[in-house]
Amino acid sequence: MDGASYQRFPKIKIREMKDDYVKFELRETDASMANALRRVMLVEVPTIAIDLVEIEVNSSVLNDEFISHRLGLIPLTSERAMNMRFSRDCDACDGDGQCEFCSVEFHLRAKCMTDQTLDVTSKDLISSDHTVVPVDFSDSAGFDSSEQRGIIIVKLRRGQELRLRAIARKGIGKDHAKWSPAATVTFMYEPEILINEDLMESLTLDEKRSFVESSPTKVFVINPHTHQVTVVDAEAYTYDEEVLKKAESMGKPGLVEICPKEDSFIFTVESTGVIKASQLVLNAIDILKQKLDAVRLSEDTVEADDQFGELGAHMRGG
């Protein structure tokens, strides 16, 4: 039954890695794999976000729905999400989410007692689980550390009050964008830029300059001594084809040849802060594996076909 294997062994090289950003090269695979990873990172890696809000008191200027929507959009640290259950298939509760396996409870109580406006922020949300808390952006941003502010939910004046209970659940970006862990995920083909040296040498220095300047991004440079045109940064090329048009208009088609390497991709992944960007890539790989597992043929389909198979063999004259 086993046919030959057509498996590939992709190569990875990380160029830059920060908590919320990774840039890496993916080689020896094709665009379908790169795109599948991108799509999974955007909308299928689970995170945790507030999904249900019960408002006890709300005398603020914003209505209940408005505040609920804002609460939903607050990023919550979601390292736990991969091991949590979706509340719709949680056995421990009826799916209205109050058990530890599928939900996290938050409380918010704020009342303004002074003449000073009170900012209600994500820092006022009290979580029942210390691993699931509003993401803290304070140290990375250039703000004063003394002024550690969360995300503003609403502002209260004297006498106004907000009291609510919120339930955060696991979800995916396909359901609602608030569950998307990715700010941006992009990939580009690595460009290969070849300069026709003979043709390039037939240009005057001024022509070379205008050629180099025709690229909106800095791809080429002229060596100040030898006046030779070289590629400094092939990846700065945005596939805008401006240099090709320029070469054409100078009557030198074929001056440069630019081809995308079809098995080589440069990825940039930015996370919203709910999980590390590197973890996001790993989770995406796991999710894609789970998805593939789910689309395997079930046993009864194979059996049903086996009966057919005999007929088929008969038809083929076997």
Add this chain to the structure above:
Amino acid sequence: MNAPDRYERFVVPEGTKKVSYERDTKIINAASFTIEREDHTIGNIVRMQLHRDDNVLFAGYKLPHPLQYKIIVRIHTTSQSSPMQAYNQAINDLDKELDHLRNAFEAEISRHSERFML
């Protein structure tokens, strides 16, 4: 008010099979697989992997309608293979590729973080 539930896009309804298989009645070694609640993510990688198989004469997928959350993968193979065999092989190969990718990425993470520890 009467909008369908959002989860209908990715939860297979009860009583329906995730993957159903239908042989072509006119061509030997041709079949279509209907995969419920999947989209271009799975469709395209499976199709491209099938193209790598020499015994596959045709492999394609379609998303019949953006509001019908299913894809149809059609496979035609030579008599050396069968659509079902090719399909299983493609999924196994992709699965192993992702295993490899995960290991490669983890190795890169530790290599990269070590370099910055020094």
